[in-house]
Amino acid sequence: MVKKVVLFLMLLIIATAGAGYVYISQVGQQNVEEAEQLKARVQQASGVLSVTVKKWRKKLELLANDPTLIASLNDGRPALTDWIAENRAIVNDAAMLRVVLPGLMHVDTSVKPPLGYAGLDLIRKAEASKKIQMPEVHMMGGDDRHFAITAPVLDDNKLLGVILISFEVNTIQAAFKSVLANEKSAWLMLKQGSLKVADHGVASHKTGVDLGAVQVAGTRWRIVIKQREIIAPISEAELLMYAASLLVVVLIFGVLVSVLSNKGKRQMLGNSIRKRKKKVAKELPMAENESISWAEDEEGSREKLAEAIKENMGKPSEEARSPIFMKDDAIEVETQTDVPQSIFRAYDIRGIVDESLTEQGVFSIGQAIASEALNAGQKSIAIARDGRLHSPRLSESLAKGIQATGCDVIDVGQVPTPVLYFATHQLDTQSGVMVTGSHNPANYNGLKIVIAGNTLSGDAIQQLYQRIERDDFDKGVGSYQEQRMLPEYIGAITNDVRLGRMMKVVVDCGNGVAGEAAPMLLSTLGCDVIPLYCEIDGNFPNHHPDPSKPENLQELIDKVREEEAELGLAFDGDGDRLGVVDSSGNVIWPDRQMMLYAMDVLSRQAGADIIYDVKCTRNLAKVIAKHGGKPIMSKTGHSLIKAKMKETNAELAGEMSGHIFFKERWFGFDDALYTASRLLEIVTAEFRSTTEIFAELPDSVSTPELNVSLEEGENFSFVEQLQSQATFEDAKIITIDGVRVEFKDGWGLVRASNTTPSLVLRFEADDELALERIKEVFREQMLKIDADIALPF
Numbered sequence: 001m002v003k004k005v006v007l008f009l010m011l012l013i014i015a016t017a018g019a020g021y022v023y024i025s026q027v028g029q030q031n032v033e034e035a036e037q038l039k040a041r042v043q044q045a046s047g048v049l050s051v052t053v054k055k056w057r058k059k060l061e062l063l064a065n066d067p068t069l070i071a072s073l074n075d076g077r078p079a080l081t082d083w084i085a086e087n088r089a090i091v092n093d094a095a096m097l098r099v100v101l102p103g104l105m106h107v108d109t110s111v112k113p114p115l116g117y118a119g120l121d122l123i124r125k126a127e128a129s130k131k132i133q134m135p136e137v138h139m140m141g142g143d144d145r146h147f148a149i150t151a152p153v154l155d156d157n158k159l160l161g162v163i164l165i166s167f168e169v170n171t172i173q174a175a176f177k178s179v180l181a182n183e184k185s186a187w188l189m190l191k192q193g194s195l196k197v198a199d200h201g202v203a204s205h206k207t208g209v210d211l212g213a214v215q216v217a218g219t220r221w222r223i224v225i226k227q228r229e230i231i232a233p234i235s236e237a238e239l240l241m242y243a244a245s246l247l248v249v250v251l252i253f254g255v256l257v258s259v260l261s262n263k264g265k266r267q268m269l270g271n272s273i274r275k276r277k278k279k280v281a282k283e284l285p286m287a288e289n290e291s292i293s294w295a296e297d298e299e300g301s302r303e304k305l306a307e308a309i310k311e312n313m314g315k316p317s318e319e320a321r322s323p324i325f326m327k328d329d330a331i332e333v334e335t336q337t338d339v340p341q342s343i344f345r346a347y348d349i350r351g352i353v354d355e356s357l358t359e360q361g362v363f364s365i366g367q368a369i370a371s372e373a374l375n376a377g378q379k380s381i382a383i384a385r386d387g388r389l390h391s392p393r394l395s396e397s398l399a400k401g402i403q404a405t406g407c408d409v410i411d412v413g414q415v416p417t418p419v420l421y422f423a424t425h426q427l428d429t430q431s432g433v434m435v436t437g438s439h440n441p442a443n444y445n446g447l448k449i450v451i452a453g454n455t456l457s458g459d460a461i462q463q464l465y466q467r468i469e470r471d472d473f474d475k476g477v478g479s480y481q482e483q484r485m486l487p488e489y490i491g492a493i494t495n496d497v498r499l500g501r502m503m504k505v506v507v508d509c510g511n512g513v514a515g516e517a518a519p520m521l522l523s524t525l526g527c528d529v530i531p532l533y534c535e536i537d538g539n540f541p542n543h544h545p546d547p548s549k550p551e552n553l554q555e556l557i558d559k560v561r562e563e564e565a566e567l568g569l570a571f572d573g574d575g576d577r578l579g580v581v582d583s584s585g586n587v588i589w590p591d592r593q594m595m596l597y598a599m600d601v602l603s604r605q606a607g608a609d610i611i612y613d614v615k616c617t618r619n620l621a622k623v624i625a626k627h628g629g630k631p632i633m634s635k636t637g638h639s640l641i642k643a644k645m646k647e648t649n650a651e652l653a654g655e656m657s658g659h660i661f662f663k664e665r666w667f668g669f670d671d672a673l674y675t676a677s678r679l680l681e682i683v684t685a686e687f688r689s690t691t692e693i694f695a696e697l698p699d700s701v702s703t704p705e706l707n708v709s710l711e712e713g714e715n716f717s718f719v720e721q722l723q724s725q726a727t728f729e730d731a732k733i734i735t736i737d738g739v740r741v742e743f744k745d746g747w748g749l750v751r752a753s754n755t756t757p758s759l760v761l762r763f764e765a766d767d768e769l770a771l772e773r774i775k776e777v778f779r780e781q782m783l784k785i786d787a788d789i790a791l792p793f
Contacts, residue, residue, distance in 0.1 A: 038186055042214045042223050045179040049190075050217040052175055056149055056165065057132055057218070059091050064132075064151040064163050069099070073153060073160035095146055096166040102127060102159055107524045109494060113139065113146040113166050116494075117520065118487035126150040126162045134219050137169065137192050140426070140488060142495035145169045173198040186211070187226040189428075193410075193483040196428055197221065204228065207377070339364050342712065343446070344465045346754035347457040347639030350437070350446030353390045357445055359397040366401020366433075368467040369449055371474045373407060373431045376452040380408035382432040382483075384420035386513040386574045388445055389538035395435045398447070399480060402433075406476015412485045414536070416514045416575025417448060418671035422492070423485045424450055425667050436513075436574040439546035440755065442539060448638075454646075455669075457639030490521050496665055497525060497677040500684040504528040504565045506581075508556040510545030511537040514575035514673065521673055522569075525680065530563050532556060545572050547579025548657050550587060550704055557585040567683065567690050569676050576638070577658030578672035580679065582690040589704070591616035593679065594654040595623040595697045600682050601652045601664045602627045608651040608664070611644055613637075614737045614749060615656035615705065615762050619698040635737040637754060638670050656705065656762070700746070701771050702764035706792045707753070715752040715759050718785060722750055726781040741778075745770040748778045761793070 063069070069083055080099045091097055095113055100123055108115040118138040126133050135149040147167045153160045176190050176198040187205035190198040191213075211225040339361040343351035349365060351357030373381055381402050385391040391414075399409045412423050417434045424432040430453040437444040449456040449464075456464075467473065505527045509515040515534035522529050532555065533542045543552045547570035560568040560581050568581030580588040591612065598610050598620070610629045612620050613636040621631035634644045638659045645653050645661060645668055653661040659670040666674055683690050710718065722739050734740040738751025738760075746765025753760050763778070765771035775793050782789060 038183075038225065038227070039212070039214065041183065042180075042188065042225055045176075046214045046216045046223055048179045049172065049175060049221070050219070052172065053135060053216070053218045056135065056167070057151075060132060060149060060151045060163060060165060063087060063090060063097075064153050069153060070155050070160060073099075073101075074155060091165055093167065093171065094165045095168050096164075098164045098166075099153070100162045100164060102161060109524065113144045114491075114494075115164070116144075116487055116491050116524075118484070118491070119148050119164060119166075121487070122148055122150045123162045123164060126152045127159055130154060130157065130159060135167075136220065137195060137197050138487065139491035139495070140169070140195055140197070142492050144491065144495060147172060169197070176200065185227070189224045189226070190216075190221055191224055191428075192219075192221050193481060195426070195483065195488075210379075339465065339468050341465050344461050345446075347455070347461070347637040348438075348446055348448045348755075349461065349464075350440065350444060350755060352443055353394070353445050357394075359393060362394050362397040362435075362447070363401040363404075364468050365447065365464060366398040367405055367473040368464040369433060369447075369451070370402040370405040370407035370478070371467060371472065372464065373451050374405060374474050376431075378407070378429055378431045378452055380410055380427075380429040380431070380478075382410045382412055382420060382423040382427055382429055384412040384415050384417070384423070384432070384434050386417075386434070386436040386438075387414060387511070387515070387536035387538050388437050388442065388573075390445055391435050391437075391538070394445055398433060398435060403478035403480060404476075405474040406478050407474070408479045409481070411480065411482045413482065414513060415486055415489075416517055416571075416673060418576055418669065418673055419485050419489045419517065421450065421667065421669040421671070422489045423483070424453070426485070426488060427483065434574065438574050438755075439544070439548070439572045439577065441544070455639040455642045457637060457643065486517060486520075490517070490524055493521060493674055493677050494524050497674075497681050499526050499680055501687070502526050502528060503567060503680060503684055504530065504563065505680070506530045506532055506556060506559045506563060506565045506568045507534065508532040508553075508559070508568065508570045508579075509534045509536075509575075510543055510547075510552065510571065510573065511535060511540050512545040512571060512573040512575065514571040517575065518569070518571055518673055518676070521677065522680070525677060527680065530559065530565060532559050540573075547572055547577060548705055553579055553581060553587055557581050557587070561585045567680070571672050571676075572658065575672050576670045578660060578675050578679075579658060582694050584689075584691040586691065586694070588694050589656065589702075590654055590658045590660065591620050591656055592694065592697055592699065593675075594620055594652075594660070596682055596694070597652055597654070597660065597662070597675075597678065598624050598629060599627050600678070601662075602629045605651045605664055609648045611641060611648065611650045611653035611661075613641065613655040613657075614734065614740050614751065615760070616654070617700060617702065617764055618742070618747060619700060623698065633734070633736065636751065636760075642669065700764050700766060701768055703762055703771075703775075703793065706761040707756075708759040708761065708789065708791060710757050710759065710789075712757045715757055718759060718789075719750060719752045721785045722781065725785060728777065728781070741774075743770075743774060746774050748774045750778065750782070763793070 072079055072083060084097050084099065088097060096111065107117065116139060118136065122133055122136055130152045132151040133149060135147050137145065137147055139145045146169055148164055150162050150164045152162055177200045180188055180200050183201055187201040187203065187208065188199065189196050205226050205228050208226045208228040211227055213222040213224045215222050338358050340356050343349050343356050370381060383395060383398055385395040399411060402409050410427060410429065412420055417436060420432045420434045424430050432450045434448040435445065436448060437446055505522055507518050507522060507529055509518055511533050513536055515536045519529045519531050519534055543555065546552050553570055556568045556570050566583045570579030580593055582588055594612060602608060606628050608629050609632055610624045611632045611634050613634050615636060624631040632648060632650065634641055636655060641653050641655065641661060645663060651664040658672065660675040661668055661670050662674060662678060683693055686693065719738050723735055726739065728741045732742040734742065738749060740749045741747060748763045749761060751760050763771055763775050765774055779791055782791065
C-alpha cells in the first residue's frame with residue numbers, strides 16, 4: 001500500500017512540475033517578446049531626441065563658421081554684443097548665446113542661466129579638442145537648470161573663441177514626454193550619468209527590474225527602462241537543474257516513507273536519537289530553563305562564547321572530534337577576520353590604515369554596507385573620498401565590495417563630505433559612503449555612511465560588523481560609473497545664498513579636500529578670497545586640518561591681520577567642520593557662531609527647535625529662548641545629531657567641534673561650506689565689522705576643548721566611574737553624554753571621545769575666579785578615580 005502511495009505522489013509531483021514548466025515557459029516567452037517590443041519603441045523615441053540634438057549642432061556649426069564672427073575675433077576688438085544681437089534669431093529657442101574668448105574662465109552669475117563651473121568645464125573641453133561638445137545638463141538641482149552645448153570658433157585651426165548655447169531644460173523634457181506619451185507599460189527615465197533629467201510612464205514600475213538602457217545618439221544621455229518583476233523563460237540548463245532537484249526530492253521522500261513504514265527501522269531510529277540526546281545532555285550541562293542564544297549574545301563576542309563552551313564541555317569526546325560529526329554549516333567559534341570590531345565606532349568607522357583598516361577589510365565593509373542598502377530598497381550607492389594618500393586605494397576596494405553584492409556604484413570622486421551628502425539628495429540613490437579620516441592624523445582613515453537617507457550610528461554600525469562576522473552578503477555584479485557633483489553643489493548654494501556686499505576673506509583648508517571647493521564657492525558668491533594652504537596634500541605639511549584646536553588657527557589669525565581681511569574661515573580635512581576668525585583675529589568658537597545662525601533662522605522660523613551638543617556654552621540656550629526658539633541639548637556626534645534633528649524636526653543644529661547642520665533652506669546635513677556661505681550672507685547684510693557683530697553676542701570665560709589621551713577603551717570606563725563615584729555639591733548633573741555639571745556661575749564637562757581613545761573636557765564660568773574653582777573641583781574628582789592621569793588643566 002505504501003509503495004503505491006509513494007508511486008502516486010511521485011507521478012503527481014512530476015506532472016505538476018511539468019505543467020508548471022510549460023506555463024512558466026509560455027508566460028516567460030511572452031514577457032520577453034513584450035520587453036523587446038518596448039525596447040524597440042524606446043529606440044525610436046531616442047532617435048527623435050537625437051534629431052533634436054542634431055538641429056542644435058547644425059545651428060552651432062553655422063554660427064561658429066560665420067565669417068563675420070571670425071573676422072571680428074581676428075581683429076582683436078570684437079564687437080560681440082552686436083554680433084550676438086544680430087544672430088540671436090538663428091537660435092531663437094535658446095535661453096542664452098555666449099561667445100567666450102580663449103583663457104577667459106570666469107564664472108558669470110549676472111545673467112540667466114548663469115555660467116557656472118560645469119559650463120566653464122565644457123568650454124575648456126571645446127578649446128582642448130577643437131570640436132563641438134555633446135550637450136550636458138547643468139545646475140539640475142536649482143532654478144537655473146539648463147542644457148549647454150559648446151563649439152570652438154576656428155580660423156585655419158587657430159582657436160579664436162568658443163560659442164556656448166544654453167537651452168531651457170523643459171525643451172528636452174517636453175520632447176521626451178511627447179515622443180513617449182502613449183507608453184503605459186513601463187517607467188522610463190532620461191539620464192545623464194546618474195542625474196535624472198526627465199521621467200515618464202507608470203509610477204508603479206519605478207521599483208521594478210531594470211530592463212536596460214537605450215543610448216541617445218550624439219549625447220551622453222540614455223533612456224533607462226524599468227518594469228515590474230517579470231517571469232523569464234526557463235533555459236535548457238535551468239530545466240535540467242530543475243528536473244534533477246525534483247528527482248532528488250522525490251527519492252528522499254520515498255526513502256523516508258519506506259523507513260518510517262517499517263516498524264523495526266522506526267524503533268532503531270528512535271533509540272538512536274534518544275541515545276544522542278542523553279550524550280549531549282551529559283557533555284553540556286545547563287541550568288533549568290536556561291538556554292544559549294547565539295543570535296542574542298549581549299556582548300556579541302565569539303571569544304567569550306568560546307571560553308564559556310570550553311568551561312562547560314571540558315575535553316571533547318572522540319566521537320565529537322570525528323570528521324563524520326563535523327558538518328559544513330557548523331559554527332566556527334575561533335574565527336580570523338581582517339575587520340576588527342574596534343574600528344566600528346559610535347557614528348562612523350575609523351582606524352589606522354594597513355593595521356586595523358585594510359583594503360581587504362574595506363572590501364568586506366563595502367559588501368556589508370551594500371547588503372544593508374539593498375535590504376532597504378536601495379539599488380545604488382554614491383561614494384566619494386578625501387585627499388588622504390591612501391583614500392584612492394581604499395575607495396577602490398570599497399567600490400569593488402559594493403559591486404560584489406549586485407549594488408551599483410556612483411563615484412563622485414575626490415570631494416568634501418558635504419558634496420557626497422548632497423549627491424544622495426540629487427541622484428537616484430539616498431545612500432552614500434565617504435572615505436575620509438576627517439580631522440584625525442594622516443595615518444588614519446575611515447568611512448561615513450548614509451543608507452536610505454539615514455546616517456548610520458550606534459547599533460546600525462555594529463550591524464555591519466555582525467554581517468561581516470556571519471559572512472551575510474548579497475551576491476551579484478553591480479555597475480560602476482563616475483558622476484561629477486561639485487558644479488551642481490556650488491550651483492545649488494549660489495542659487496540659495498545672496499551676499500549683501502563683497503568681502504575680503506582668508507580661507508585656510510589645511511591642505512584638506514576642501515582646498516578646491518571652498519575658494520571656488522566663495523569666489524562665485526562674490527568674495528575676494530585669499531587662499532591659505534588650499535593645495536590638497538594628504539601629508540598635511542603645514543598644520544593639522546582640525547579647526548577645533550587653537551594652535552591650528554594661529555596662521556589664519558596672522559593672515560587675517562596681515563591682509564586686513566574681514567573674516568577668516570578654516571575647514572577640517574573633509575570639509576564638514578568650520579572654524580571662524582573675526583576681523584580682529586579673535587576666534588569665534590562654533591557655539592557662539594550658533595547664536596548668530598539661530599537668530600537668523602528664528603527670524604523666519606518662529607518657535608523652531610534648535611539643537612546643540614553638551615559641549616556648547618549655556619549662553620546659547622539663553623539666546624535661542626530669548627528669540628523665541630526651543631533649545632534642545634543633545635549627545636555629541638554628527639550621526640546622533642542628524643538623528644535628533646529628524647526626531648524633533650529641528651531647523652538648525654550645531655556642535656562645539658564645528659559641525660553645523662542647516663535644515664532651513666538646506667538639507668539638514670553637516671556642511672562647513674554651506675555654513676560659511678550662510679555666515680557671509682548674515683555679516684554682509686551690515687556694514688559693521690565682523691568684530692563688532694560678534695562682540696554683541698554674550699560671552700563667558702571658557703576653555704577650548706581639552707583632551708586627555710588614554711589607552712583604547714579606558715576613556716569609557718573612566719566616565720562610567722566618574723558618573724557613579726564623583727560627588728558635586730550644589731550642582732545639577734547632566735549625564736546624557738559623559739558628565740556635565742552645572743553650577744550657579746559656570747559648568748564643566750568630561751565625556752569619552754567616540755573617535756579617539758581620549759577624554760574630552762571643557763569648562764566655562766562667569767569669571768576667571770569661578771573658572772579656576774570649577775576646574776579644581778573636577779581635578780579633585782578625576783584624580784580620585786585615577787591618581788596618575790595627566791590632566792591638561
